[in-house]
Amino acid sequence: xTLDMLFSTFGTRIIELAKxxxxxxxxxxxxxxHQTTLDLSAEVKELLxxxxxxxxxxxxxxxxxxxxxxxxxKANSDxxxxxxxxxxxxxxxxxxxxxxxxxxxxxxxxxxxxxxxxLGLHKxxxxxxxxxxxxxxxVGTIEVTCKRKKLDSVKGWFPEDMGAGSRYYLCxxxxxxxRLLKAGLVGCYIPEIIGEHPPESSGIEFVDVNSLxxxxxxxxxxxxxxxxxxxxxVFIMKNFxxxxxxxxxxxxxxxxxxxVD
Numbered sequence: 001x002t003l004d005m006l007f008s009t010f011g012t013r014i015i016e017l018a019k020x021x022x023x024x025x026x027x028x029x030x031x032x033x034h035q036t037t038l039d040l041s042a043e044v045k046e047l048l049x050x051x052x053x054x055x056x057x058x059x060x061x062x063x064x065x066x067x068x069x070x071x072x073x074k075a076n077s078d079x080x081x082x083x084x085x086x087x088x089x090x091x092x093x094x095x096x097x098x099x100x101x102x103x104x105x106x107x108x109x110x111x112x113x114x115x116x117x118x119l120g121l122h123k124x125x126x127x128x129x130x131x132x133x134x135x136x137x138x139v140g141t142i143e144v145t146c147k148r149k150k151l152d153s154v155k156g157w158f159p160e161d162m163g164a165g166s167r168y169y170l171c172x173x174x175x176x177x178x179r180l181l182k183a184g185l186v187g188c189y190i191p192e193i194i195g196e197h198p199p200e201s202s203g204i205e206f207v208d209v210n211s212l213x214x215x216x217x218x219x220x221x222x223x224x225x226x227x228x229x230x231x232x233x234v235f236i237m238k239n240f241x242x243x244x245x246x247x248x249x250x251x252x253x254x255x256x257x258x259x260v261d
Contacts, residue, residue: 001098002027002077004148008067009085010035010165017085018044021054028094030054031074033067035165063165065158065172068141072148072157081145087114087195096192097145109146109180109187111139112194119199124191131187133222136177142197144173146180146187154183162217168210171218178222206243212236212255220260229256 005028009017014034021030030053037060040048048056059070068082079101083089090096100110111131113124123138131139151157156179163172180187206212215235220228236252243249 001079001101002029003094003097004028004075004077004080005030005083005089006068006071006075006080007032007083007085008035008064008071009033010062010067011038013085014044015041018047020088021047021051022089022093023091024051024053025094027077028053029077031071032056033059033071033074035059035061035063035067063160063163064141065160065163065166068158068163069160072151075148077148079145080148081194082141084142084197087142087197089195090193093194096194100145100190100192101147104188104190106186107188108150108185109144109177111143111187111189112145112192113189114142114195114197115193117196117198125189126191128191129189131177131181131189133178133181135189136174136181136222137218139173139177141173141176142195144177146185150180150185154179154185159217159221162214168214168217170211170214174218175221206239206248206252209248209251209255212248212252213258216255216258217260225260228260232256 005022007017007030009032014036017032032054034056036058048054055074057070057074059067061067072080079097081097101107104110129135158172158176160166162168162170162175216232219232219235222228223231233256240249243252
């Protein structure tokens with residue numbers, strides 16, 4: 001099995017990424033998609049030029065989903081993994097993923113667990129399970145691996161109006177995975193740790209209207225216009241305590257009627 005590690009980064013964040021890139025390994029290619037208008041520093045350029053396993057692309061675009069879709073187009077290994085620039089990966093990452101696909105060769109995509117710095121495994125279970133439209137709602141991009149060729153049958157890949165760096169900056173991951181399921185792909189979760197990530201808080205509370213629109217888009221794009229809107233309504237009612245203000249809660253009700261492409 002060959003593995004492509006698809007890194008998305010932007011601006012000066014590539015400096016830190018360059019410091020923590022995984023060591024060079026057989027059968028592993030690192031693809032870096034760097035959204036920037038800056039020139040690389042001499043130190044970063046020297047590192048990238050010294051590694052035969054790295055493919056670097058500078059992109060004049062904004063939004064992580066655009067970066068990930070570009071990276072998919074450039075990937076040609078058997079399996080790919082979506083990587084963030086602030087994740088630390090173990091030395092045996094290839095072996096973990098390779099063994100998972102050997103043991104589950106009927107699976108088109110496999111998600112894994114990761115450690116949150118200072119918090120441990122957090123949300124992850126210790127038993128394998130098959131993915132469905134409910135389980136994918138809690139999956140983050142850095143948990144996802146998939147067979148590259150299988151993505152050719154998937155329409156749209158990542159929604160480019162969602163995700164970090166976009167106006168609707170949440171929930172791109174479950175929409176992506178729902179497109180895999182709708183294309184007939186099958187996937188599972190395996191309780192193996194593939195990295196360590198700093199704690200993040202973007203999804204903990206509702207802070208603005210765009211965070212609400214992101215969730216409406218997610219539900220409607222996965223479950224359809226009627227069921228998706230009903231699920232959105234149930235979701236905001238169950239999570240009333242997470243709203244920053246009564247005004248924002250009222251706006252969440254208005255979002256219910258928003259048109260979704």
